Amino acid sequence: MEIIKQRITRINYYDLFGLFLLITENKIIIQNFILGIHSMKGTLKMANNIIGIIKFSSNKKLDNGSTPFEDLKKGNIFFNDPSLFSKNAKLGPGQKAVEGSVKSTIIKDWTNHQIVNNNSFETPKGFIFNKSSKIIQIVSTFKSSPFLGYKNNINLNSLSKYYNANLSNEYDLFLSPVDYYQNAYYDKSKKKLITDYLIKNAQISYGKDSTCKISCFATIKRKDIINGHLKKQYIDDISEIAEDRNWVYINFSDFLKELRKINFKGNHGIVTYYQDIYPLTQSEISFNPNKIFFFKPNKYQNQHEYRLVIGGPNKSYKNPYGKILHLNWKSKIQYSNIEKNNLESLSELRF
Numbered sequence: 001m002e003i004i005k006q007r008i009t010r011i012n013y014y015d016l017f018g019l020f021l022l023i024t025e026n027k028i029i030i031q032n033f034i035l036g037i038h039s040m041k042g043t044l045k046m047a048n049n050i051i052g053i054i055k056f057s058s059n060k061k062l063d064n065g066s067t068p069f070e071d072l073k074k075g076n077i078f079f080n081d082p083s084l085f086s087k088n089a090k091l092g093p094g095q096k097a098v099e100g101s102v103k104s105t106i107i108k109d110w111t112n113h114q115i116v117n118n119n120s121f122e123t124p125k126g127f128i129f130n131k132s133s134k135i136i137q138i139v140s141t142f143k144s145s146p147f148l149g150y151k152n153n154i155n156l157n158s159l160s161k162y163y164n165a166n167l168s169n170e171y172d173l174f175l176s177p178v179d180y181y182q183n184a185y186y187d188k189s190k191k192k193l194i195t196d197y198l199i200k201n202a203q204i205s206y207g208k209d210s211t212c213k214i215s216c217f218a219t220i221k222r223k224d225i226i227n228g229h230l231k232k233q234y235i236d237d238i239s240e241i242a243e244d245r246n247w248v249y250i251n252f253s254d255f256l257k258e259l260r261k262i263n264f265k266g267n268h269g270i271v272t273y274y275q276d277i278y279p280l281t282q283s284e285i286s287f288n289p290n291k292i293f294f295f296k297p298n299k300y301q302n303q304h305e306y307r308l309v310i311g312g313p314n315k316s317y318k319n320p321y322g323k324i325l326h327l328n329w330k331s332k333i334q335y336s337n338i339e340k341n342n343l344e345s346l347s348e349l350r351f
Contacts, residue, residue, distance in 0.1 A: 069248075119195045129289065174207065204292050211314070262326075268306070270306050
């Protein structure tokens with residue numbers, strides 16, 4: 001009987017793998033699948049250390065007389081456009097961040113070069129996602145050239161403005177240069193001084209048809225707790241994003257159960273903070289473009305962030321929730337006392 005079971009198991013695995021190969025017929029997609037599995041394993045390993053999550057919310061009254069904090073306690077989780085975190089002047093410094101910012105001189109396989117008047121420019125690639133099958137198309141050359149009309153002098157400021165103004169209309173996802181650095185050298189064969197213009201800082205963005213929204217939390221891990229209370233270092237870390245806002249806490253296992261109950265249609269996970277080199281390749285982003293919202297520069301690591309992401313880079317990625325996702329968590333949460341200082345009440349939270 002055991003032998004029969006083993007044979008059935010083998011047939012099932014082989015049939016499934018054969019079906020997978022038949023459907024994809026593409027080595028890149030298979031590679032992306034493997035990359036996704038490895039990434040998922042790493043995320044699950046880190047998620048095992050999470051005890052709970054906190055979400056901060058304002059207690060200032062809205063036009064309807066309620067407050068965002070009261071709505072949050074009822075299980076109404078608000079989602080924002082990713083660009084809000086860089087454009088909203090009302091946000092404090094702890095909440096501000098340029099989503100998709102790449103402060104790195106090495107961006108792996110994202111860029112290509114365009115030659116203009118013996119000068120070499122590192123230019124980004126735009127991404128277009130097929131509206132029906134969502135198979136990635138990587139575009140190496142732009143539909144319209146920002147270099148037309150230039151003779152000898154290249155105005156780098158104008159170049160950056162061109163990218164920011166036009167790429168949003170042309171691509172679902174793109175890497176937009178913010179500024180360049182110059183590397184000049186003498187080419188003996190051409191007997192000319194050649195200048196390489198290399199991307200110094202850039203921003204990864206979705207285009208104008210994006211349906212993407214995000215909601216942000218702070219994770220609490222085992223290492224953040226001592227004697228049943230939050231460590232002072234942790235409270236100091238998140239004080240900048242907490243500001244004067246109230247908070248709601250839920251055990252991580254309960255939070256995941258609530259997401260499963262509603263069959264959450266989106267991406268969720270911890271944010272990974274990187275030091276120097278932007279970690280995502282084109283292949284990884286083609287597997288799941290929303291991955292760009294789960295990687296941030298190391299300067300944001302004190303945010304201890306966990307995110308929910310809905311929608312995607314174009315209208316074929318549906319957002320079934322709009323701006324508010326409802327979770328039935330009222331009986332499972334703890335929350336701050338509005339009569340006390342928010343950080344003081346965090347120190348009283350027990351685990």
